[in-house]
Amino acid sequence: MAQIAPPFPLPAPLTNARLLIVGGVYVDVLNEVTSYPLEDSACRALSSIRRRGGNAGNSAVVLARLLRAHADDCTVSWVGVVPSRANADSAFALAEFASDSVDTSLLEEIGGDGVGQPTSFIVLARDTGSRTIVSTRNNCRELSVEHFRAALARAAEQLSGAAAAPFGEPRWCHLECREMPSVREMAHAFRANPLPAGASVLSLEVEKPHMVPAELLPVFALCDAIFLSREFLERNQAAIVEAAPPAEPRLGGADELEAHAAVRCLRALLAQTPGCRALWIVGWGAHGAFALDSARGTVLFQPSFPPAAVVDSVGAGDTFIGAAIYALACGAGPEEALRCACAVAGAKVGRAGFKGLH
Numbered sequence: 001m002a003q004i005a006p007p008f009p010l011p012a013p014l015t016n017a018r019l020l021i022v023g024g025v026y027v028d029v030l031n032e033v034t035s036y037p038l039e040d041s042a043c044r045a046l047s048s049i050r051r052r053g054g055n056a057g058n059s060a061v062v063l064a065r066l067l068r069a070h071a072d073d074c075t076v077s078w079v080g081v082v083p084s085r086a087n088a089d090s091a092f093a094l095a096e097f098a099s100d101s102v103d104t105s106l107l108e109e110i111g112g113d114g115v116g117q118p119t120s121f122i123v124l125a126r127d128t129g130s131r132t133i134v135s136t137r138n139n140c141r142e143l144s145v146e147h148f149r150a151a152l153a154r155a156a157e158q159l160s161g162a163a164a165a166p167f168g169e170p171r172w173c174h175l176e177c178r179e180m181p182s183v184r185e186m187a188h189a190f191r192a193n194p195l196p197a198g199a200s201v202l203s204l205e206v207e208k209p210h211m212v213p214a215e216l217l218p219v220f221a222l223c224d225a226i227f228l229s230r231e232f233l234e235r236n237q238a239a240i241v242e243a244a245p246p247a248e249p250r251l252g253g254a255d256e257l258e259a260h261a262a263v264r265c266l267r268a269l270l271a272q273t274p275g276c277r278a279l280w281i282v283g284w285g286a287h288g289a290f291a292l293d294s295a296r297g298t299v300l301f302q303p304s305f306p307p308a309a310v311v312d313s314v315g316a317g318d319t320f321i322g323a324a325i326y327a328l329a330c331g332a333g334p335e336e337a338l339r340c341a342c343a344v345a346g347a348k349v350g351r352a353g354f355k356g357l358h
């Protein structure tokens, strides 16, 4: 399969680095149909496949694939929960991680009766390219803050201990915002960890529209990179903008970008997060992506790289994040990172699954 090189030379390959991607892993059951079925009808799938999924899981795999192709000595560690390593569905997901070189040594097994592997049942409509997801946690709770703290301590120990595995220096921690207040506590725990100052980058994904912006502000203040979903911004736009209305832009030229709902929300969020130096990024689906670079106060827009045909959009946003982290970790600036993220996400949508993305 053709290699998808980033559309530019990245400044420097990473070496001896460990990147922690924290969040969910699911088993995805994908049924592809000609067109989305009518309610209360029956239809036959064109294909049915099972694969490992989950936002953090997908981002970790994309990041690991890109690093393997373009960087040295790096480890991507997924940190999250499974009912148990022995659970057949969890074992399936973990074996897929292993085949993509994602380390799972820091996971939490939660055990207990009646707890199963989180699973998503997905209908992929071939005519529109839509993906409709029904997922269940199967009674599996989220990662505990205590376990996350222990995982950070282990990652630090594994740097130097006699049993040092070749994992590299923990340099990046990405948190999928699944549950509050635990994500806030994890962000604080990462900031308080004993790693060398400046060597640790914290990023956060907020995808779920029901997250409350005001509760997230203290977490945003701790982050270096913040990925917000279009759904989250669209659902919360009124509250976000009302809390800190940005200046009314004049129409035309650069102000057209300022007038976009995504940019108005980003400016308003930044105004509510004093001292924030983060790079804020929002994927806007087939349109492209926006970013606000707090350090420079500039906004950016990158059009998407649409594939010849939409084959599989499941995990496109997660791919976008994995590729952005890859570029930023290799020292790319905001423009380059946004371009890399859009290019790799576009390539993903044009193929089934994540194989061949490197």
Ligand code: FRU
Binding pocket: 026, 027, 028, 052, 053, 054, 055, 056, 058, 119, 120, 133, 135, 314, 315, 316, 317, 318
């Ligand atoms: C796609 C995805 C799927 C997973 C679902 C979980 O973004 O991560 O792989 O099953 O979302 O919400």
